[in-house]
Amino acid sequence: MGKLGDMANKAKEMAKGHPDQADKGVDRVERMVDERTGDKYDAQTDKAADAARRSYGSGDATDR
Template sequence: MGMLDKIKDMIKGHPDQARQGVEKGGDYVDKKTGGKYGGQVDSAQQKMNDQLGDRRPPDQGR
């Protein structure tokens, strides 16, 4: 079982909390890098949400 599968098992039934975690993690990286990699962070957030089953655009939750 891969790491992503373990994470999926842990968040099963808690999609909103997982989405918030992805957003907070991305916001933290943006803050620490001064927004220098904002596009890459948004892309990574979207890919993570896609893997977790969320198909919303990254800016919709902000």
């Protein structure tokens, strides 16, 4: 696997080990994108955030 794939796998493993911190990061990024785009892509950012949470097994993926 290439360097980018290796980095993505490492990030996913770290998120699995620290799901609360990963959730905070996902929330922060989602808010930032929504603010910068004037909520124009809110549905897409919600979907992306949920997918990110599912990728590392967060239990909060459907709670938001």
